[in-house]
Amino acid sequence: MGLNRSLRFAFNISKSWIQIYKTYSTCPKFPGAKTTFTNQLQFTETSSYAPIPIFRILGPKGELLNSSDEPKLSEEILLKMYKDMTVLNVMDKILYESQRQGRISFYMTSYGEEATHIGSAAALDLDDLVYGQYREAGVLMYRGFTLQQFVDQCYGNIDDKGRGRQMPVHYGSKDLNYVTISSPLGTQLPQAVGSAYALKDTNRVVICYFGEGSASEGDAHAAFNFSATLGCPVIFFCRNNGYAISTPVEEQYRGDGIAGKGPSYGINTLRVDGNDVLAVYEATKLAKDFASKEKKPVLIEALTYRVGDHSTSDDSSSYRPKEEVSDWLNNDYPTKKFRHYLESRGLWNEEHEEQLLAQANKGILAALSNGEKKKKPKWTEMYEDVYKFMPLHIKKQQDAMKDHLKKYGKYYPIDSF
Amino acid sequence: MVSKSGRTLLNLASLNRVISKRAFSNSKTLAAKQMTVRDALNSALDEEMTRDEKVFILGEEVAQYDGAYKVTRGLWKKYGDKRVIDTPITEMGFAGIATGAAMAGLRPVCEFMTFNFAMQAIDQIINSAAKTFYMSAGRVNVPIVFRGPNGAAAGVAAQHSQCYGAWYAHCPGLKVVSPYNSEDAKGLLKSAIRDPDPVVCLENEILYGVQYPMSDEALSSDFLLPIGKAKIERPGKHITLVAHSKAVETCLDAAKELAGKGIEAEVINLRSLRPIDIDTITKSVVKTNHLVSVEQGWPTCGIGAEILARLMESEVFYHLDQPAVRITGADVPMPYTQSLEVAALPRPADVVDAVKRLLKVK
Numbered sequence: 201m202g203l204n205r206s207l208r209f210a211f212n213i214s215k216s217w218i219q220i221y222k223t224y225s226t227c228p229k230f231p232g233a234k235t236t237f238t239n240q241l242q243f244t245e246t247s248s249y250a251p252i253p254i255f256r257i258l259g260p261k262g263e264l265l266n267s268s269d270e271p272k273l274s275e276e277i278l279l280k281m282y283k284d285m286t287v288l289n290v291m292d293k294i295l296y297e298s299q300r301q302g303r304i305s306f307y308m309t310s311y312g313e314e315a316t317h318i319g320s321a322a323a324l325d326l327d328d329l330v331y332g333q334y335r336e337a338g339v340l341m342y343r344g345f346t347l348q349q350f351v352d353q354c355y356g357n358i359d360d361k362g363r364g365r366q367m368p369v370h371y372g373s374k375d376l377n378y379v380t381i382s383s384p385l386g387t388q389l390p391q392a393v394g395s396a397y398a399l400k401d402t403n404r405v406v407i408c409y410f411g412e413g414s415a416s417e418g419d420a421h422a423a424f425n426f427s428a429t430l431g432c433p434v435i436f437f438c439r440n441n442g443y444a445i446s447t448p449v450e451e452q453y454r455g456d457g458i459a460g461k462g463p464s465y466g467i468n469t470l471r472v473d474g475n476d477v478l479a480v481y482e483a484t485k486l487a488k489d490f491a492s493k494e495k496k497p498v499l500i501e502a503l504t505y506r507v508g509d510h511s512t513s514d515d516s517s518s519y520r521p522k523e524e525v526s527d528w529l530n531n532d533y534p535t536k537k538f539r540h541y542l543e544s545r546g547l548w549n550e551e552h553e554e555q556l557l558a559q560a561n562k563g564i565l566a567a568l569s570n571g572e573k574k575k576k577p578k579w580t581e582m583y584e585d586v587y588k589f590m591p592l593h594i595k596k597q598q599d600a601m602k603d604h605l606k607k608y609g610k611y612y613p614i615d616s617f
Numbered sequence: 618m619v620s621k622s623g624r625t626l627l628n629l630a631s632l633n634r635v636i637s638k639r640a641f642s643n644s645k646t647l648a649a650k651q652m653t654v655r656d657a658l659n660s661a662l663d664e665e666m667t668r669d670e671k672v673f674i675l676g677e678e679v680a681q682y683d684g685a686y687k688v689t690r691g692l693w694k695k696y697g698d699k700r701v702i703d704t705p706i707t708e709m710g711f712a713g714i715a716t717g718a719a720m721a722g723l724r725p726v727c728e729f730m731t732f733n734f735a736m737q738a739i740d741q742i743i744n745s746a747a748k749t750f751y752m753s754a755g756r757v758n759v760p761i762v763f764r765g766p767n768g769a770a771a772g773v774a775a776q777h778s779q780c781y782g783a784w785y786a787h788c789p790g791l792k793v794v795s796p797y798n799s800e801d802a803k804g805l806l807k808s809a810i811r812d813p814d815p816v817v818c819l820e821n822e823i824l825y826g827v828q829y830p831m832s833d834e835a836l837s838s839d840f841l842l843p844i845g846k847a848k849i850e851r852p853g854k855h856i857t858l859v860a861h862s863k864a865v866e867t868c869l870d871a872a873k874e875l876a877g878k879g880i881e882a883e884v885i886n887l888r889s890l891r892p893i894d895i896d897t898i899t900k901s902v903v904k905t906n907h908l909v910s911v912e913q914g915w916p917t918c919g920i921g922a923e924i925l926a927r928l929m930e931s932e933v934f935y936h937l938d939q940p941a942v943r944i945t946g947a948d949v950p951m952p953y954t955q956s957l958e959v960a961a962l963p964r965p966a967d968v969v970d971a972v973k974r975l976l977k978v979k
């Protein structure tokens with residue numbers, strides 16, 4: 201009986217195959233094939249496709265290259281963008297010094313990449329979810345993270361929402377929809393896709409920042425592929441700043457950069473001048489509208505240059521010439537370019553600049569001195585958050601500590617907690 | 618990766634802090650040449666590359682940048698692009714490439730910037746490197762070394778400060794070494810490179826900059842330390858302290874303090890975590906009748922747990938006058954806070970307290 205049945209099954213299959221072959225045509229029938237047959241045997245090379253061009257609005261001096269490209273942004277927004285870029289520079293300078301003085305253990309500056317942060321942040325809504333890599337402080341600043349909050353995190357004091365558990369610059373803010381930075385590289389990429397999948401039924405999108413170095417991690421491949429196949433409203437925003445610590449892009453990849461990978465994954469892709477804040481804004485706006493409406497991913501590659509060291513643990517002079525850095529600083533620096541543009545529109549001048557710098561300096565130094573004076577997170581907190589519900593063995597430790605402090609509290613700097 | 622996020626969490630500042638702190642050592646060659654662990658590893662790599670053309674190094678920043686922790690300093694200049702290879706940032710990628718190169722007969726030394734980032738590559742290490750010899754019925758061996766800093770660093774929080782000793786020691790097919798001082802580092806790494814099987818070499822970031830004496834023998838290019846053999850760092854008769862990596866220093870400091878109270882602790886430096894030298898521990902415990910294991914890793918399923926279980930299963934159990942005790946890292950993700958970080962790791966005082974409790978000494 202069983203044998204008969206399986207024979208009949210096999211017969212049915214072969215019959216349906218015959219029907220398929222009857223509809224023979226020159227179009228390939230291979231599953232997923234979207235092409236034609238050819239009798240020419242030849243390589244498809246990187247050069248078989250034109251490289252994706254770099255979208256820009258401003259020239260190297262900050263001049264509007266095409267008058268029709270004038271951004272439709274209010275003066276208020278334009279000025280907020282510029283101010284945040286500038287304040288970010290000032291904050292970096294002071295917190296970097298703070299690390300050098302041994303007040304904090306680690307810091308990362310954003311010099312040269314301000315436009316990628318602010319341009320993209322300005323194009324998003326506050327309820328869009330941000331996954332950063334680690335060098336995206338400007339995005340958080342644009343969203344409203346205060347100088348005091350930055351300092352509190354770096355100092356790990358009582359007002360640090362991370363309860364002093366993360367290294368400096370590993371910011372996070374639930375209120376501002378900014379996922380806390382995770383140290384291991386590239387983990388944010390598939391996670392962002394998962395979050396975007398979860399948000400498919402809303403109008404929100406997820407933006408995920410990453411460097412050209414982390415695009416080499418296997419996570420990046422998984423993220424790109426899943427975002428396309430699952431139709432996730434996520435914007436992959438690559439800050440291609442030329443170096444992964446010391447590894448230059450020439451050693452990081454071949455082919456047409458990070459943007460070149462997008463189309464092969466079925467992802468709509470943009471390449472933009474990452475030193476042109478207006479171009480970054482326009483690209484991210486287009487990406488957001490598309491991702492939100494179509495429920496599909498977008499890849500943006502912003503080309504920029506890391507003017508600062510990778511982090512306070514790095515000395516970039518050992519792997520790149522100083523002249524290269526000063527060339528970018530002097531001839532294509534995002535903040536300077538944008539300032540020139542605003543001045544040309546009569547929105548900014550030297551007096552405004554001086555006021556802003558003085559105000560920023562004062563604000564950060566005040567935040568710093570406040571932050572240093574604040575108490576440390578309450579000692580009871582060190583037993584919390586390993587598990588959602590505190591297990592008995594941890595509870596016992598916490599109770600033992602409480603008892604201990606009841607007796608011997610005076611020998612501890614209890615007042616500093 | 619932080620560094621890698623910060624991916625770099627190369628906390629050089631904290632390294633500098635420890636460089637000046639000379640660790641206690643009771644090596645018999647006190648007048649011998651001093652060498653940092655970093656230089657000892659560097660000379661091991663250099664000598665083995667000179668000796669065998671099949672040996673090459675790959676990893677992130679290992680060439681032009683001399684390695685994130687400068688362990689490969691000067692090797693790129695000396696051996697060139699062919700044998701010191703900077704890779705794109707893909708642990709699973711370059712660990713896989715190194716494993717394949719080893720299958721094809723080369724002897725790769727695969728550097729992870731830290732073992733925290735090797736989590737990306739653990740499938741290659743466990744499922745491919747460790748098991749291929751067995752799965753190929755002995756036809757394909759994988760003579761590879763996975764090396765890099767392991768264990769608690771300083772000021773880099775939960776994702777960058779943890780010991781992987783127990784993780785790798787768990788897996789059959791792997792050998793795992795965990796050097797403490799400069800002699801260990803050189804002798805074990807050289808043996809690892811020459812070994813026909815995959816070896817995980819767990820170095821300690823904090824110890825890289827610390828100087829230790831090197832005997833004339835250790836300075837020789839023929840110096841090898843056998844994998845699977847522990848070393849008695851300090852002989853004693855009252856209690857056995859067994860540890861690996863930086864915890865050896867903790868034990869030696871504790872032993873020094875205990876000596877002042879008339880307690881002679883025998884300190885065993887495990888050197889290898891797999892195979893683990895249970896014979897040396899056994900002989901010591903038969904003599905001292907007391908055991909404390911000390912490690913920076915977590916307690917559950919840890920190296921100490923393994924040692925205690927092995928002794929429990931053997932005749933040595935009857936030689937113990939008191940239950941053996943584990944001193945481990947605290948069972949929590951590593952705190953960022955400096956004072957808690959110190960408290961989360963075994964300190965000499967913890968060892969002294971445990972010993973006094975076991976020996977019922979006030």
